[in-house]
Amino acid sequence: MTRRLLEVTSVIAHTECGPAGECAARTLPPESVDVRDDADLVAVAVHAQLPVGNPILDHPTFRAPCALTVTCALPMPGSPMLCLYQHKEWWMRPTWVSGFAEVPQRTQMLLWRAADSRWHLLLAVSDRACRADIRGIEGRADGVAIDVSTNQAGRTTVEGLTLLYAYGDDPYMLVERCVRRAARANGIAMRDGRPFPEMLRGLGWCTWDSLGQQVSEEGIVAKMEEFRRLRVPISWVLIDDGWSRTADNKLTGFDADPVRFPHGLAYTVDVLKREYGVRHVGVWQAFHGYWGGVDSDAAELRACGYMFETLPDGMAVPSSQLSQDALACPTRSGGERFWRRWDEALAHDGIDFVKVDAQSTMSVLTRGVESFAALRKRHEVLDQIAAEVFDSALINCMGMAPENYWSRPTSPIVRTSDDFFPRIPESLPEHAIENAYCSLLMGCLYHCDWDMFWTKHPDARVHAWLRWISGGPIYCSDALGATDPQTLRPFLDVDGALTHPDGVGMPIEASLLHDPVHGDVPLGIGNTFHGDDVVLFVGLNKDAAQTAHIAAGDAACDVHDLESGAHVPLDAHETLDVELSYGEYAVFAIERGGISFPHAHSECAVGN
16 A cells, blocks of 8 residues: 555544643544545545533533644655744744754645655645644654644534645645635635726825824825825825724724814715825724724614624624624624624725724634634625625735635735834845745735835835735835835836736745745745736845846746846846845846836836
C-alpha cells in the first residue's frame, strides 16, 4: 500500500467537566478523522463525538478554545517555509521558518518546497461551526498539529472539514485549488463570483487619516475645494468613523451626528455629488454597532430592542437570533432587521456603499457562548442586506480571522492588512508584506483592499504603486493642504481616468519563500494589465541592498519602466538585474504582445 504524503498520527480531545471546568485530554479513535485523497489533494475532516450517558448529569464537553488537536506527518521541507498566521485578532501576516517545529500558532496557510522541488501547501479551513489552526510541535521536525475550536462551550460533537493539503509544480494553482475546495464546502463564492463594485473603480478619498473621528461636513467640503483647485479627480468619498450618532462609545441612532453634520448626512452627500462631481459616497459602520456596541436604551433605539442581544459582558449588539417582538417577521433575525433599517436609511440619504469594521471582534466578544455557526449567520445577513441595498458594494475590514473570511457568501472586498500608519514611516515593510502575502490567499476569495495612503509622504510614491498593483480600491486620505497631485499622475490615463490592473497583486514566485525584510531578495509583486505582466519591486531591507531579476523566459520581450518610460529589450533567456536599497522601488511592464500604459510622462488632467 502506498503511504500518503500526509498521515494523521493522533487525535486528542480537550474536554472540561463539572462546575469547576476540570480539564482533561483523551485520545480519540482514528475514525474520528476522515482523510480522503482526490488526485493530488488530500482533505482532512473531523467527526468527533464524546459519549453522553445521562444528559442531565455532568458530562465531559469539548473546550471552546481548543476542542481537538490532530497531529499530522508531512514531507520534510527542502526550503524555507512561508506561513500566514493570525498575529492579531483582526489581522494576518507572513513569516518564514526553517522547519515545522517553528510554525507559529494560528497559522492558516503553510507553503514550502520539498527536496524533490515540488511545492507543498497546507491550508487550514474554518467549516461552518468549527475553525482550524496549524502550529508547530516543539521538538518534532516531521509534522504539525492542527487545533480545532468551536468558540462555544458545552458541545459534545465537533464535525467539519479542517485541513487541505496539496502538492504540485505551480504554487498559485495549489492555493487556488485548495481555496476553491474550501469555498465549496462553506457555500461561499470565489473572487470570480464577486464582481468588483464599479462605484469603487475611480480614485477615492477617505476621511480617516485626515479628519479622524472629528470628521464633519465643514472639513469634507474644505478638502473637496482643494481637490477641485488641484484638479484631482476624486470619484468616490468614504466618510469614515466619527460621522454617526454615538455616546459613551455606543451607537445611539441611525442618523449622522447633528453637531458635525448640522444639515444632515443627505445634505453632505448631495453637496459632494452636485458641487464636486463625486459619483459615489460611502460611510463607515461597525460590525457590532459601534466600538462599545449599541445603546439599546437610547431614545431612538429604545423601540428597537428586538434587534439586539446582550452579551455576557453587558454589551448590546445586533442579534443573530430570530426577532422576538410580535410585529417582526418570525423568520428574520434581529441583526437582519438592524442592518436593513440602517442601510435603507443610508441609501435614502444617497449613500452608495459601506465599509464594515471590527468584524473579527465578534468571536472574542461571544467566546464561550456563541459558535462560529452563529457568526456565519451574522455575515450572511450583512452580505444579503448589502447586496439588496448597495449592490454588494461592501468593504470588509478588521476581519482577517478565518471564521470571518470563510463565512462571507458574496461581499466582494476585504482589507488585507493593519492600518496604513502615515506618521510611522518605518511601518512601510510591515504594511507591504502583510498586504502582498495575505493577498496570495485572500485574492482567491476577494478583491483586496490595501488601505488608504497619503500622496504627500516620504514613501508616497511606493505606497501609491502598491495600491495600484494590488488591483483593489485606490484611495488617499490626504489632510487639508497635504496633497501632491504628481504622485497620482502615473495611474491616470490621458482623460484623467484611473487605470486598474486585471487581477489581484500577489508575490512573484521568487519572493514566495524569501523574507524580503531581512534577505537579499526584494519584495516582488506581480499582476497583469491588459493581459501583459506588470511587476513592482520594493527594497525593504534596511541593512543591505537587494537585487531583483526579470527573466525573459523562452521568448524575447520588451521590459518597460513605467516610471521613466524607458524600455529594455531582452532576448530569450536573458535577465535584467535591478538593485534596490531600502524604500526604493522599480515597476515594469513586460511586453510580449502590445501594451498601452500611462507612465509618468503621460499628459493627463491631474495637477495641470
